[in-house]
Amino acid sequence: MDRRVIGVETEFGLAHRPSSGRGLPPDELARYLFRPVVEYGRSSNIFIPNGSRLYLDVGSHPEYATAECADLMDLLAADRAGEQMMHELAVEAERRIAADGFDGQVYLLKNNVDSAGNSYGSHENYLIPRTTHFRRLSGILLPFLVTRQILVGAGRVVPATEDREAHYAFSQRADHMWEGISSATTRSRPIVNTRDEPHADAAHHRRLHVIVGDSSMSSTTSLLRYGSTDLVLRMVESGVPIGDFELENPIGAIRHVSHDITGKATVRIRGGEEMTAVQLQRGLLQRAKRFVAEHGAHHEHVDRVLELWERTCEAVETGDHGLIDQDIDWAIKKRLVEDVAAKHGIGWDHPRLEQIDMAYHDVHPQRGLFHLLARRGRVSSVIDDDAVTHAMITPPATRAALRGEFLSTARAYGAEHTVDWVHHKLTDRPLDTIMLKDPFAHQDERIEALLDTLGDRSSQLQEQSLRQRRAQGVPLALTEKYHLTAPVHAEPPLI
Template sequence: MSQVQLYSRRIMGVETEYGITAVSSQKNRTLTPEEVARYLFRPVVQRYASSNIFTPNGSRLYLDVGSHPEVATAECDSLTQLLNYERAGDVMLNDLACQAEKALAHEGIDTRIYLFKNNVDSVGNSYGCHENYLVGRELVLRNLARQLLPFMITRQLICGAGMIARATAGNQPGFLLSQRADQVWEGVSSATTRSRPIINTRDEPHGDSHRFRRMHVIVGDSNMSEPTFALKVGSTLLLLEMIEAGVDLPDLELADPISHIRDISRDITGSTVLDLKNGGTVTALSVQEQTLAAATQWLDQRPDKGTPTEELRRVVDLWQRQLEAIATGDFSRVDREIDWVIKRNLLHRYLDRLGGDWSHPKLAQVDLAFHDIRPGRGLFPLLEAKGLVDRWSSDEDIAAAVLEAPATTRAHLRGQFITHAEHLGAPITTDWVHLKINAPQTQMVELTDPFAAVDSRVDALLDYLDEHAGEYGEH
């Protein structure tokens, strides 16, 4: 075992950007994305005088560049907990969309708002789904990245969202495993928009910088399927644990990690050949198979903390079945769980009727509608409602995550503080680390340990709010 601290109980978070559009029955009244965003965030701005807030469940809700609503989950320390808070973001945005449609109708504008949890719009603009994993400061991120990159560029085999590729000068239209594979250009970089690396090295730990580092992964697709999301995060979690624990992993360092990521996305057989830095070669599928073999052995010795080992066995089971499906070409054992498999099957039903024309507008419509999160409208929510795809969590647990912050991390303190202040109408300011009372006198607490869900200093802040409750006006 190495001397690096093993974070079996690991803080994790996901940032999801959504695409928005609106369709009006009035041909002379078309809303731009900027206008849709203003209606969507109107209740937020009216209540908080800002379109960038932290919510009572500990998450961050804001309007990102390009009129993209974004939800960054509260800090979570287990896999299913993170899934619940990621899905809670869908619920919160759907509620805002419902309010926006009512406001538009009140103004005589008959409009339907659509929210897409995907990563590429109709003209090729990309927006992301970013994963965040806490790692120890003693880990050198670039060294860590060298071990992670072979896994990351091949991970699309198991958790890509799938999409139809448009015809370009070098490629015919067809099916891609990943929406993000064509959008990233570097393996490791401090940039996020200019070069779009797989792993971002910008040093923002949102905690004690002497102890923690935040590994920011921006290559992943947004997932509609709960089991696919669990596989994406769970497999990455297992690999991070093994690296920190000094497990003897196969040497899969690549000569040029980024060079084949687009080729892998176009090959559902996983047979893309990758050049190893040591001079050999390996297929994309083999990278995943070797990583899975190590993870399977690791489950027998990992400390059973954070995400329960039995839950990670579910991850490994799905991982195994998906790799077997790729190897054999028989996807029947995963066609209710893996995003790109579900979508590809759906597209092929239409493709056969359309003469095999991948460029047909009907296919593009199906591709986009798959990612519409609005219940009763989106194709994937419809499949879910009809029991045609499998779940990992439940509506009840997701609904609970909308209302309350995780009980086991720093987010609990933030959520408690926000909820208490809102009840009293008290002026406060919050971010990932700071809780601040703005009046009658400034009081602030800095929370540098993301694992800490109890803090006497926060209790004192709540007492201060109660002591001055009569000074905050009506609420």
């Protein structure tokens, strides 16, 4: 498969911290957070002009699903755009809460577990060919994903329990996985979800829904996360020999690997052989290198992905985490936590370190510790602020571009409409509903013809004052270059 679209859905943690007493409960806080969205779209589940989807998920978790992206840099920028949009909503929620007589701050965290131990996800979606043999895919993909946490885990300070001491782990999500492969999502939390909703031509494509990943703050971590997974999928799809790494007990293995930061924990392969996570990842890395040498790099970032993959394996294997402590989230955070512990003479069981862990994921650009480290030059990046701002208001050059054009034009004309990942409909023209099954198509004469029925678009798509729209409390991504004259109603959740 030469081309692939990838998207990521991120659930955010949400909390209100008043100066005294208890904060607002999650459901009420979520209503404050999404009030501008509901005022704008008469729904807490909307598609927006950059082609992405913004909604409240089960448990009052705000969630952002990027548009489908065919370029890794577009995906990284789209992911950060969602983070920035959520931050703007949180700032507005805090203002409205104060106006209603409540003090305190609103915290929005891009992490995967709250202080009570509840978990929420960061789900990856990869378009794969319908012809892919799923049994072979799962046999290779599960071992890769179980051990991928040593590459791209978010890291976690794990509090002490009756049977183990406080310590540092690779992953926030690993302890909350209960099955290897399943059609469920919240009930059993499988590593890979098999629900067959391709949002494309089902005769040619299926959607691989990966639930196991940790949310990434670092764009460099994200590049390795999506880039390495894409390479493994390409090897599977091409039918090249990869080897037998199938695990006897994936769920036992994912926990075992996560809690051994030395990287020496072993997993048992079917047949009895035991390997460390590093050995398994190195085995897949060498095959990926050979695959690229024989078939060529399918995008310009492949060499960077392979270099990060190899360097991270070396860092885990040697224990020299300084090799990656500006590039990989778990190592960046580990260095920060260790610096604080050394400065104050405290151990892993000190509650302050758990607070540092949480604050690392605060999306507030002035308050979040990841952003503080970035300002101090202690983290690397592969995208810049301009790319993020662009992604907030501009869809990637995929089907999302048509979705964005449809949404912005219909709004400008005050035309009631509904959209989802595939369907585009003007409410007063239900027989003209257009299905876009090709996620790579960023031009379509049918969309153009339908929008032309509304009138002269050039006279309607006039920019409003950014200052005026900011005063309305609506995030930039919902307003820039677009009028707010008509709502958009999303179909029921599709992802």
